[in-house]
Amino acid sequence: MRTYFDHAATSPMPPDVLDAYTAELRRAANPSSLHAEGQAARMRIEQAREDIARAVGASTPAEVVLTSGGTEADNLAIKGLWRLRNADVGSAGDASSGEEPSGGEHSSPPRPRILISAIEHPAVSEAADWLTGLGAEVVRIPVDADGRLDLAAYEAALTADPDRTALVSVMAANNEIGTVQPIAEVAALARAHRVPVHTDAVQAFGQLPLDFAAVGVDAMTVTAHKIGGPVGIGALVLGRDLAPEPVLHGGGQERSVRSGTLDVAGAVAFAAAATSATADLPARAGHMAALRDRLIDGITAAVPEAELSGPPGAGRLPNNVHFVFPGCEGDTLIFGFDAAGFATSAGSACSAGVSRPSEVLLACGRDEPTARACQRFTLGPETSEADVDRLLAALPEIVVRARRAGMASGAPA
Ligand SMILES: Cc1ncc(COP(=O)(O)O)c(C=O)c1O
Structure with a gap:
């Protein structure tokens, strides 16, 4: 018997979503075609x-720009919004020189700065770092030991130079340790200085009540496969008054912001998953938070030296449990759990496969051995008390073996 504790990596499609997806896959039509099939697909x-x-919680459907997933939506937000505020990059002037472009045309002064939290997903942080080649200045705002954004440091960084700041990007909740960020406060402060705000809400969507209009951000990333939709479709929810520079050029679909033939089956399945994830959100989140706390309490009782990463209670995602097991290697723990029938993770699936310390834990002030000794258990709608109890029963032996393997390889305890 296998039990899946890796919903933050990807969450299985429930039968109704799978039905909607496969029914749509049987129909061939490009929604840009003018014939009846095309127009039906458009509808x-x-x-x-x-x-x-x-x-x-968008105010209009026009705010939903469909993309191939979270990575693309993050890239569009970071690169597109930065280019919007640094329009002359790549022409005669560039953001770093601050020169006017040749030809005498005036354009607005460059805003090279990007403010991001120190624990963003690589789809945000790597996109921002890539822009440094075009003159961007990336400012990383520190987080506290639980991964919560240092709001005072954020305010200081923003107010130091708002007129040279192109955008702020702070994730709604962290993918590794589940810390929920004070995103409404982040947005309010940036708005006061007329700086656009993006949030990566990939992990928060379907777990927390999320209302694009109420939170006050300008752009928000979501993806289908974390909420029981298919891999390969997501969206950048984007205020109607914003027109970021496209990352993908082509036929001008999606407000000319994201070209490419639309994925009707993906969109239909994404909609079905999003509707069911949000329809019963309080009940679902309450159920998962109770299981999460059962697992946290059980791990603490079974392995007293294990340390919870991120905050307890309401400050963390209802489906996230993340522990440091001193003296163990994260990958060794994964193999131990896997052999015992449990799918778990050492952190972000996107960097799994390469044994590295968690950048998130390092940013929270942990040392390298600690940042290598972690295990993430993420729950889904079908997770039961019996699943949690089975994992707890298997845990002590798995930890003892992983510690022995760590000692044999000379890893510090
Ligand atoms: C916080 C966060 N942002 C972005 C992504 C990337 O999303 P996608 O897999 O849809 O490209 C992930 C996926 O793990 C994520 O956890």
């Missing part, structure tokens, strides 16, 4: 857009 995609808009 289905617009219905899906409307459902996704409702689920994310």
Whole structure:
């Protein structure tokens, strides 16, 4: 018997979403085609857009720009919004020189700065770092020991130079340790200085009540496969007054911000998953938070030296449990759990496969051995008390073996 504790990496499609997806896959039509099949596909995609808009709290379906997932939406937000504020990059002047472009045309002064938290997903942090080649200045705002953004440091960084700041990007909740960020406060402060704000809400969507209009951000990333939709579709929820420079150029679909033939089946399945994830969100989140706390209490009782990463209670995602097991290697723990029938993770799936310390834990002030000794257990709607109790029963032996392996390889305890 296998039990899946890796929903933050990807969450299985429930039967109704799978049915909606496969039914749509049987129909061939490009929603940009003018014939009846194309127009019917257009209607289905617009219905899906409307459902996704409702689920994310957008004020209009036009705010939903469909993408191939979270990575693309993050890239579009970071690169596109930065280029919007640094329009002359790549022409005669560039953001670092601050020169006017040749030809005498005036354009607004460059805003090279990007403010991001120190624990962003690589889809945000790597996109921002890539822009340094074009003159961007990336400012990383520190987090506390639980991974919560240092609001005073953020305010100081923002107010130090708001007129040279192109955008702020702070994730709604962390993918590794589940810390929920004070995103409404982040947005309010940036708005006061007329700086656009993006949030990566990939992990928060479907776990926390999320209302794009109420939170006050300008752009928000979501993806389908973390909430029981298919891999390969997501969205950048984008205020109507913003027109970031496209990352993908082509046929001008999606407000000319994201070209490419629309994925009707993906959008229909995404809409079905988003609707069911948000329809019963309080009940679902309450159920998962109770299981999360059962697992946290059980781990603490079974392995007293294990340390919870991130805050307890309401400050963390309802489906996230993340522990440091001193003296163990994260990958050794994964193999131990795997052999015992449990799918777990050492952190972010995107950097799994390469044994590295967790950048998130390092940013929280932990040392390298600690940042290598972690294990993440993420729950889903089908996780039961019996699943949690089975994992707890298997845990002590797995930890003892992982520690023995660590001692044999000379890893510090
Ligand atoms: C916080 C966060 N942002 C972005 C992504 C990337 O999303 P996608 O897998 O849809 O490209 C992930 C995936 O793990 C994530 O956890």
